[in-house]
Amino acid sequence: MLVTGAAGFIGSHTCVDLLTAGYRVVGVDNFVNSSPRAVERIREVAGPAGANLEFVELDVRDSAALSKLLAVTPVAAVVHFAALKAVGESVALPVEYYDTNLNATLRLVDALREHGPRRLIFSSSCSIHGDVDVLPIREDAPSRPTNPYSRTKAMCEQILADLCVAEPDWHVVALRYFNPVGAHPSGLLGEDPRGTPNNLMPYLQQVAVGRREFLTVFGDDYPTPDGTGVRDYIHVVDLAEGHRAALEHLADAAGFRAINLGTGVGTSVRQLLEAFGAACGHELPYRVAGRRAGDVAELYADPSHAAETIGWRASRGLAEMCRDAWEFQRHNPGGYDGAGA
Numbered sequence: 001m002l003v004t005g006a007a008g009f010i011g012s013h014t015c016v017d018l019l020t021a022g023y024r025v026v027g028v029d030n031f032v033n034s035s036p037r038a039v040e041r042i043r044e045v046a047g048p049a050g051a052n053l054e055f056v057e058l059d060v061r062d063s064a065a066l067s068k069l070l071a072v073t074p075v076a077a078v079v080h081f082a083a084l085k086a087v088g089e090s091v092a093l094p095v096e097y098y099d100t101n102l103n104a105t106l107r108l109v110d111a112l113r114e115h116g117p118r119r120l121i122f123s124s125s126c127s128i129h130g131d132v133d134v135l136p137i138r139e140d141a142p143s144r145p146t147n148p149y150s151r152t153k154a155m156c157e158q159i160l161a162d163l164c165v166a167e168p169d170w171h172v173v174a175l176r177y178f179n180p181v182g183a184h185p186s187g188l189l190g191e192d193p194r195g196t197p198n199n200l201m202p203y204l205q206q207v208a209v210g211r212r213e214f215l216t217v218f219g220d221d222y223p224t225p226d227g228t229g230v231r232d233y234i235h236v237v238d239l240a241e242g243h244r245a246a247l248e249h250l251a252d253a254a255g256f257r258a259i260n261l262g263t264g265v266g267t268s269v270r271q272l273l274e275a276f277g278a279a280c281g282h283e284l285p286y287r288v289a290g291r292r293a294g295d296v297a298e299l300y301a302d303p304s305h306a307a308e309t310i311g312w313r314a315s316r317g318l319a320e321m322c323r324d325a326w327e328f329q330r331h332n333p334g335g336y337d338g339a340g341a
């Protein structure tokens with residue numbers, strides 16, 4: 001398997017899952033949002049199977065490097081994680097986001113057209129739907145992305161769907177993740193974003209370890225049971241297993257398919273704060289601020305399509321997500337490189 005963005009949060013966990021399931025993996029990354037240490041950790045966590053990881057540092061937009069790699073290393077399928085992913089940053093740097101996310105996908109498709117295989121799993125996001133009218137979110141909900149990041153994901157899905165119409169021998173699955181959190185239970189692999197975390201869970205982890213003073217809760221007046229926003233958090237190890245399930249069912253149908261990877265369970269910010277406090281053994285300081293522009297009250301998946309098509313269901317609950325995220329943060333208070341930011 002070729003895994004792009006292999007050193008990232010979800011990529012690293014997926015590499016471990018694939019290696020321990022017996023696959024050989026070629027990982028690539030340019031470390032724009034990750035550390036080479038993550039590659040060492042993948043090998044360490046995978047144990048003897050870690051020897052089946054080959055890693056190449058490259059930018060996926062570099063056609064020549066990608067072509068050279070695929071020419072000498074034939075792969076059976078590709079999981080394409082490499083992208084920039086911070087919503088707020090994408091508003092400030094739209095050109096960089098369109099450049100990285102669209103061109104990485106286009107150059108990868110070019111290389112696969114030349115060398116094969118025409119089998120691809122694409123990392124998509126529930127955020128392509130924007131503000132939804134109907135919950136839970138099904139795959140056929142309208143696509144109305146509200147920021148440059150989400151637009152890049154919707155555009156890549158469209159490009160891949162059009163490609164599959166023009167060239168029917170492609171097998172492509174876009175996996176739409178809900179809110180990936182947690183870490184590998186070993187405490188060796190986890191989410192270590194560069195700079196200030198963009199997402200709630202890594203921010204909370206850094207508050208718990210004293211790297212940030214308090215959590216800001218954006219809005220406690222939403223029409224939800226406790227007034228705070230509700231999201232569908234999914235354990236990153238469940239997500240990694242979802243990629244393996246999708247790979248194993250890639251051959252089932254030619255063409256383009258979109259599949260949600262979520263739990264179907266909504267959790268509020270307050271509930272997450274409590275669960276994380278229980279996991280780390282102390283209450284976490286927070287302050288309530290006004291709603292953030294673009295945020296919606298509730299988002300959670302209808303995960304039934306994944307169960308029907310790839311036989312996958314999330315099995316890990318909120319307490320496990322918090323326990324494992326805390327375990328990673330506790331063992332790596334300054335992240336992989338120890339420096340913090």
Ligand SMILES: NC(=O)c1ccc[n+]([C@@H]2O[C@H](COP(=O)([O-])OP(=O)(O)OC[C@H]3O[C@@H](n4cnc5c(N)ncnc54)[C@H](O)[C@@H]3O)[C@@H](O)[C@H]2O)c1
Binds near residue numbers: 011029100104126178
């Ligand atoms: N984490 C989430 O909340 C979430 C939700 C939905 C979708 N996604 C998508 O899942 C994928 C993985 O997300 P993640 O949370 O692991 O993010 P991440 O930033 O931890 O991982 C992405 C990896 O891709 C690498 N990368 C970026 N541009 C590259 C390029 N041009 N060439 C080579 N490597 C490059 C980065 O260095 C990083 O290691 C992304 O496509 C993201 O958009 C993430």
